[in-house]
Each structure stands twice: as structure tokens, then as C-alpha cells.
Amino acid sequence: MPQQVRAVVARSKGAPVEVVTINVPDPGPGEALVQVQACGVCHTDLHYREGGINDDFPFLLGHEAAGVVEAVGPEVTGVQPGDFVVLNWRAVCGQCRACKRGDLQYCFATHNATQKMTLADGPDAGTELSPALGIGAFAEKTLVAAGQCTKVDPSARAAAAGLLGCGVMAGLGAAINTGALTRGKSAAVIGCGGVGVAAVAGAALAGASPIIAVDIDAKKLEAARKMGATHTVDSSQEDPVARIKEIAAEYYDGADGADVVIEAVGRPETWQQAFYARDLAGTLVLVGVPTPDMKVPDLPLIDFFGRGGALKSSWYGDCLPSRDFPMLVDLYQQGRLDLDAFVSEEIGIDDVEAAFDKMHHGDVLRSVVVF
Template sequence: MAQQVRGVIARAKGEPVRIETITVPDPGPGEAVVKVQACGVCHTDLHYREGGINDEFPFLLGHEAAGVVESVGDGVSEVAPGDFVILNWRAVCGQCRACRRGRSQYCFNTHNARQKMTLADGTELAPALGIGAFAEKTLVAAGQCTKVDPAASPAAAGLLGCGVMAGLGAAINTGGVTRGDSVAVIGCGGVGNAAVVGARLAGAAKIIAVDIDDRKLETARGLGATHSVNSRSTDPVEAVRELTGGFGADVVIDAVGRPETYEQAFYARDLAGTVVLVGVPTPEMRLDLPLLDVFGRGGALKSSWYGDCLPARDFPMLIDLYRQGRLDLDAFVTETIALDEVEKAFERMHHGDVLRSVVVF
């Protein structure tokens, strides 16, 4: 029987979100209903509210979530009722050209639940990243549920569903950071600081945090950055070069996603070094680089989608590291809030006051 629960809805571009009653249908074939325990407030949710993703209003926001599977539809074998899961937006298909080549982390045909959750009047909702977890319960494709150790804190575990995984993966999976490397991270919000943590986990010898906010730089140092640069007062390219013997870093991660920060990343890397773009640009942004410099500096220019993660592989591993005390996911939880405080959390995010606000049910 369909259930009615509360959820955070964005009805129109720029309008404050509101809590409304939504209808969650019983899971159909390949689907699961998850009772959400915690969901992080991610900048992507704000992008949805501002119309920066698409204009398919109304949106059911929220996607960085963990919870317990309540029920599953026909044909579901990967999870069962009672499983503690992290929700993901990369339910791999297993059939596309990337999956057939053994590169499921690049799956080009990821899928979501076929049925739609609706408002009380029957209006269909567009769930953020196919999840919609600012709700007491949500309907997803079963492949969007990754079973992990139930002893993990839901507030911390859910952050692997998006921002923390994006940053960690940008360093480890996309950037290929390894022992002894020098790494610079431009932009030290939630994703950038997760990249700092990822570089530390991978054994980087030098991790340079770059930001315009001293508060964020202090947080980055606490999470493993060996050096910090305030780019409001210091040229970040020159600073990174100075800290790396005049050469530049082996891997530079742009966690901002603006043309000016990408250019900084490009010139702050060593010859044959790697640039990783994980910050999300807006559609109107353009980049102008001398093609000769692109050729002459060599190396790799990469974009990181979701930290190039494979949830079934990466989430359980990272939760194990968290449970062992080797990955401090709790450090990313600045505050826990109620469902009706999401709009206020957007304001605090805009002012740079939090790494993550997390809705706890």
C-alpha cells in the first residue's frame, strides 16, 4: 500500500523550500523503499532549488543519505528488508559499453526507480539525483542501495553518498594519488576537504590546501593538509610551486569548478602532472588556455564524476576504514538538524559556516 510521508519540496526556481506530504508507492520490480535515517545538505540540492540542474520542478530534494530498506519489489536480490544501506546515484546497468569493458564506475546508463513519487494531488516529483531523501521514506532503484556495516553512524555514512565520496574519489580514483606524491587541493569545502582526506589516506607526502577562507583552511589542516595557502592574499600558483621545490604538485584537484581556479590548477601542477576537476561548473563558463601549454606540459587533464566510484566496491571499504578509526567521517558533520531546517542550512552553506548540515530523522 502506498504511504504518505513528509518531504522537502522545491516548487519553483529560487523559492524557499517547504515541507509537504508526498506519496511513496510500493516498490515495483527492481525497486526498494528505504526508511531514511539521515541525509546531508549538499550544494547540489541548492543547485536544484536555484534551477541550476534543470527546470523539472517540483523537486524532492536530498540525496546524501543512509537508511534501512523497508521493502523491495520483485526480482531484487542485492538487498533485503532490514539492511542498512547508503543511497547512491550510480546504479550501474551492467550492460552498457562501459560496463561491458569492465569499467562500471563509468556506467553510461545508470538508472533510477521507474515509478514516481507524487504530491498529495498527484503531481509527479523529480527526486534529486534520482534519490529524493529529504523525506521520511523514499523510493529508489534497488541498485541505488549499497549495504554497509550497520554499526556506522547514519549521519556520517550517508555523506559517502555524494560529497565525501566525490572528494575522496577525486584524489584516490581519478587522480591516482599514491605514496610520496605532492597534492594541491583548490577549494576546501566539503568536497575539497574530502580530497585532502583522500590524499592523506593514499599516502601523499605533501598536501597543500588552497582557499580564500581561513576557517576552511584550518579545517583542512585538521584533516591532514600539511600546508595551507589563502589565495585571497597569495598567488596560489606561485605558492604551490614554492612548496614543491619550484616544480608544482604531482596532482592538483580543483574542487571549485570555475575557469580561474581551473587555470590555477593547470599551472600549479608539475610537468606530466595531473589536474582533476571535481567542482561543478555552470553552463555559461568557458575556458581559454594556450593549446601549446596543454601540449607542452604533458600529463593528464581529468574530470571526476562522483569520484569515479563504484559504490558496491568503495562504500563498504570506506565504512570499514571509518569503523577502524582510519577515516574520520564524523569530522564532516558540522551539525545535525531537523527536516524543517533545510532552508536555514542552505543559508549557512552559502556563508561557508558548515562542512555539512545533516538532517537526522
């Protein structure tokens, strides 16, 4: 029978979120019902609330989650009840052009649950909900496609492991997968919120040096240093492009910038800084999420041609959850990746709106709802 659970919903653009009761169907073919244990409060959820992604209100928010599979529908073989899983929004289809050519991390047709969760009470009872990134995990239980469940070590702390579901994976992957950082390469990260600090951690895991963190907030720069930044730059006090070039040249004779510059803000002016902070033939990785009205700065085409290299965007850190989540949880369990450092606070389901305010003021890397 369908179950009723508490969940966080955004009813209209810019309105405060509400905790309501929703209906969660029994899993159908290819679906899984997951009892959510923890879910991070990600900036993407705020984008949904503000109408920055689409206007398919009401939204069931939350997507950076870990929990336990409670039930599965017919035709599900990859997970079973009792499995501890991190939820993902890249349940690959296996049939699109990207999948068939072996680039599963770029799947064009990722799976979501077919059935809809709905509002349970009030005049809008029965209204279908749009789950954030096809997940909707600010809820005691949620219904997802079985492929959105990635099994990981069940002894891992849910509040930390769940962050791999979006922001931390996006940052780590921007450095390791998209930027292809290795030993002997330098890295700069512009913007040190949760995703940017994760990119710093990814650069450190890859063995890059130096790792230069750029922000205007001293607290964020300190967090970046703790996660592996060798240098920090307060871009409100000095020119970040000039400083990145200076630091890179101290490490590598003839360097004219960092080999990989990761832009984790999503604004034209910081993207332009990243463009010019690259070394010749360097790589720019955009992982910060821009709004639809933002445009690439007006750059002389000769500057693009003359510097060479690559301009990339990083979708979900170009990750493949089945490959990357278990590996990163293992690194966490070994003490080599400090996922706990990203958990600024653990909160209840009624505290999501306050967590958005803390995020806006830069007071947290991640608030995590714990059920």
C-alpha cells in the same frame, strides 16, 4: 499500499524549499523502499533549487543518505528488508558500453526507480516529483532502484556514513580514484568546502605528501589541516600557483608544481590556477561543479602541449559504490577516516532552507538532516 510521508520539495527556481506531504508507492520490480535515517545537505541540492541542473520542477531534494530498507519489490536479490544501506546515484546497468568493457564506474545508464513519488496535498496533488540524482532523500521514506542501495556495516553512524552518498565520496574519489595519488606524489586541493576537504582526506589516505590546501576562508583551511593538509595557502593573500610550486620544490628536487591538483570550486579562474600549478606531466582533476555558462579559460595551446600530463573531470569520484562504500565505512569504523568531522550540525527536516544559507556563507562542511 502507498504511504504518505513528509519531505522537502523545491517547487520553482530560486523559491524557498517547502516541507510537504508526498505519496511514496510500494516498491515495484527492481525497486526498494528505504526508511531514511539521515541525509546531508549538499551543494547539488542547492543547484537543483536554483535551476542550475535542469528545470524539471518540482524537485524532491536530498541524496546524501543512509537508512534501512523497509521493503523490496519483485526480482530484487541484492538487498532485503532490514539492511542498513547508503544510497548512491550510480546503480550500474551492466549492459552499456562502459559496463561491458569493465568500467562500471563510468556506467552510462544508471538505474533509478521506475515509479514516481507525487505531491499528496493541495491543488497540485498527484504532480510527479523529480528526485534529486534519482534519490530524493529529504523525506522520511523514499523509493529508489534496488541497485542504489549499498549495504554497509549497520553499526556505523547514519549521519556520517550517509555522506559517502555524494560529496565525501566525490572528494575522496577525486584523490584516490581519478587522481591516482600514491606515496611519493604531491597533491594540491583548490577549494576547501566539503568536497575539497574530502579530497584532502583522500590524499592523506593515499599517502601523498605534501598535501597543499588552498582557499580564502581561514575556517575552511583549518578544517583541511585537521583532515591531513600539510600546508595551507590563503589565495586572497598570496599567489596560489607560485606557492604550490614553492612547496612542491621543497619536497622534491626539480618539481615545478604538484603531481595532482584537484579543483573543487568549479570556476574558470580556479581551474586555470590548477592548470598552471601542476608539475610537468601532472594531473588536473576537476571535481567542482561549474554552471552551464562557464567556459574553459583562453589558454595558449602550447602551454597544454608543453606541460603534458592529463586534464580530467571526476564523476562521483569515479567510484563504484559496491566496492568503495563498504571499504570506506570500514576505515571509518577503524578510526582511520574521520567521517564525523564532516558533520558540522544535525538538523531537522524543517531546517533545510536555513542550512542552504549556512552553506552559502561557508559556515558548515555539512548540515545533516536526521530523521
